[in-house]
Amino acid sequence: MLLVVLEHDRGALGEPAREALTFGRTLAAKMGVEMHALAIGAGVATEQVAAVSGDHGTARLYTVDHDVLSDFGPEAWGQSLVQVIGELGPGAVLACGSERGNEVMAQAAARLDWPFVANCTDITPPDGGDGQWSMTRIQWGGSLLEDATLAAAGTALLTCGLHSVASAPVEPAPAAAPAVQAVPVDLDAHLARTVVKDRVVLEAGVTLPTAPVVVGGGRGVGSAEGFAPLEELAELLGGRVGCSRAVTNNGWRPHSDQVGQTGTRIAPEIYIASGISGAIQHWVGAMGSKHILAVNIDPEANMVVKANWAVIGDLHQVIPAMNAEIRRRRDRP
Numbered sequence: 001m002l003l004v005v006l007e008h009d010r011g012a013l014g015e016p017a018r019e020a021l022t023f024g025r026t027l028a029a030k031m032g033v034e035m036h037a038l039a040i041g042a043g044v045a046t047e048q049v050a051a052v053s054g055d056h057g058t059a060r061l062y063t064v065d066h067d068v069l070s071d072f073g074p075e076a077w078g079q080s081l082v083q084v085i086g087e088l089g090p091g092a093v094l095a096c097g098s099e100r101g102n103e104v105m106a107q108a109a110a111r112l113d114w115p116f117v118a119n120c121t122d123i124t125p126p127d128g129g130d131g132q133w134s135m136t137r138i139q140w141g142g143s144l145l146e147d148a149t150l151a152a153a154g155t156a157l158l159t160c161g162l163h164s165v166a167s168a169p170v171e172p173a174p175a176a177a178p179a180v181q182a183v184p185v186d187l188d189a190h191l192a193r194t195v196v197k198d199r200v201v202l203e204a205g206v207t208l209p210t211a212p213v214v215v216g217g218g219r220g221v222g223s224a225e226g227f228a229p230l231e232e233l234a235e236l237l238g239g240r241v242g243c244s245r246a247v248t249n250n251g252w253r254p255h256s257d258q259v260g261q262t263g264t265r266i267a268p269e270i271y272i273a274s275g276i277s278g279a280i281q282h283w284v285g286a287m288g289s290k291h292i293l294a295v296n297i298d299p300e301a302n303m304v305v306k307a308n309w310a311v312i313g314d315l316h317q318v319i320p321a322m323n324a325e326i327r328r329r330r331d332r333p
Helices: 015-031 047-055 074-088 099-112 189-194 225-237 245-249 280-286 302-306 315-331
Strands: 002-005 035-040 060-064 092-097 116-124 132-139 144-151 156-161 179-182 213-217 240-243 270-274 292-296 309-312
Touching (some): 002 015, 002 074, 002 099, 015 035, 015 092, 015 099, 015 116, 015 156, 035 074, 047 060, 074 189, 092 099, 092 116, 099 116, 099 156, 116 144, 213 225, 225 240, 225 315, 270 315, 280 302, 292 315
Parallel strands (some): 002 035, 002 092, 035 060, 060 179, 092 156, 116 156, 213 270, 270 292, 292 309
Antiparallel strands (some): 116 132
16 A cells, blocks of 8 residues: 655645645556555545545545644654554555655654655656665755665655646546545654644735746846836736846845745746746756746757747847737737
C-alpha cells in the first residue's frame, strides 16, 4: 500500500494535496498496490477531503484526530504519522514537497531514524527483493536534478517536488468515494508547543503564489514607475505583478513581489515575463508556470528561449499595446 499524506488547512485541501495524490497515483501503479490517503487533524473527515481523494483514485482514506491536533503542528503531525505507519505498515509514504510536507516527513523520519528523500520528480520502486528505490530529485532550489537511490528495508519516506506534476483527477469519470477509517493515536500534550494558535491575514484576495496570471517585470522595466503598465495588465487579467531580484535590489518593488529561488515560487496558468533575462535563480521560481510568454528585446535571452511564446520587442510598447487590445475587445459589443 502507498500512503499519501494530505496537506490541508483546517479541513480544506489545497493544491499540494492534489499534486501528491496525482503523483501518488502513478507511483502506486508502478508499485502494483492501492493508493490510500491520510488526513491528520481536527475536522478532517469532511465530504471535500473524501471527494477529492476519491476523484484522484484513493481506495481508502484514514483520518487521525486528537485534542493536540487542533491545528497544524509539525511535531504532532510527525508523531501521528509515526504511529499510523506502525499501525498500517505501508510500503511507502508520500507527501508533497511543500514547506509543511517536507517538515512533517522530516519529523517522522527523525523519530523513526529512517532515511527520507525529498522533492522527487520521478520515483521507481524496487525491482525484486533488494529494497532499493531509484529516484530523480530536485536539488539546489531546482537548478540541479540529482539521480539517487534509497535502500529502504521497510517503509520508504518520500515527497514529490512542489509543482513537479500538474494535479489531475482520474479520467474520464471520478472514482467512487473512498472508505473512511479513523486511526487512534496517543499524543503527549507537549507536542502542542508547535501547533498553530492564531492566524493574521496579511493579504486578501489573489496572492502571488496562487494567481492564475502573473505579469513579471525585470531590469528592462527601467524604474518603479515603469511598472504601471504591468500593474494595469495584471488587473485586466485578474492576476498579480511579480518581479526579478534585480528589481528588488534596485528598490523598485518589495521583496514580497520577487519571483525566484530566494523569493516566491509561482505556478500560474500563464506567466508574462517582461524585460527579464531569465537567470537560473529566477527560473527556479517561475518554472512551475503552465505557460510562459516572454517580452524582450533580446531573442537569445534565457527566458525567451525557454518560453512557450515570445514577443521580441520593447516592453514599453508591447505591454501598453496589449492593454489597449484587451480593453478594446472587452468594450466591443
